[in-house]
Amino acid sequence: MDQKEKRLIKKVKKGDHQAFAELVDRYKNSVYTICLRMVGSREEAEDLSQEAFIRAYNHISQFDSDRNFSTWIFRIATNLSIDSLRRKKPSVSLDAEIPGTEGLALNTILPGGETPPDEQIVRDETEKWIQHEIGELPEKYRSAVILKYIEDLSLKEISEIMNIPVGTVKTRVHRGRELLRKNMKASRGEEDDML
Amino acid sequence: MTCFNKKYVSLMNKVLDDEATKSERDELFAHLATCENCRRHFQELKQSTELLNQLVHPQLPIDFTKNVLEQLPAEKRHAIRK
Secondary structure, eight states, X not given: OOHHHHHHHHHXXXXXXXXXXXXHHHHHHHHHHHHHHHHOOHHHHHHHHHHHHHHHHHTGGGOOTTSOHHHHXXXXXXXXXXXXXXXXXXXXOTTOOOTTOTTOOHHHHSTTSOOOSSHHHHHHHHHHHHHHHHHTSOHHHHHHHIIIIISOOOHHXXXXXXXXOHHHHHXXXXXXXXXXHHHHHHHTTOOOOOO | OOOXXXXXXXXXXXXXXXXXXXXXXXXXHHHHHHOHHHHXXXXXXXXXXXXXXXXXXXXXXXXXHHHHHHTSOOOSSSOOXX
């Protein structure tokens, strides 16, 4: 953790709101992205992000200043997102069709394919489809894949955030990646002839 | 023709994790050149994570930080300045 951040933490521990605001500004977008990709709804992700920072502030005395604040706040955000998913699980149908994704073929959404008439609409549909596929992953694979491929964190950082050994993170990334491949392929209506 | 060789799946994972040695990479790519199934599998694995990279990173509303601060317990040493 850099010296500036160490100083900020020290001030926050004494109850300085302005110092905390600086920390929020540093990490809010990453926190929001994690929550958004975990739960899939912008509104809910915003509430979860807010809750994550409020929790961080209220428990700042438990934070070890020799650790990275990012690791800590990302862990809080990930755990809150998982809790939220578990709370509403029974009402969520994994088979529910996402409107507008029928027949969406990969060649229409990958770069190099034909340019669609309205690029923005296709981007939104692609976005929805990818988010849907992330949402199909079991929580432990989902969080590993999001931290690795959307937040671009190292396996070591992810292991600290998730509080599991690096080897376990690796296994989760591998399984998540494989499941994502398989589901994406299935949703494009292709047969999987391997493994 | 279906290739069931798990060795290549583990090599694919190593390459995708950037942990393969040069000889492991060479071994995988030599195999991919001859095995269509593994080649497709590898392409699909790469594509699925590349798609994740394309997701937008939406911005939070401008007053997010202010809203967080308003919900914190009162400052101990300074009065809240608006």
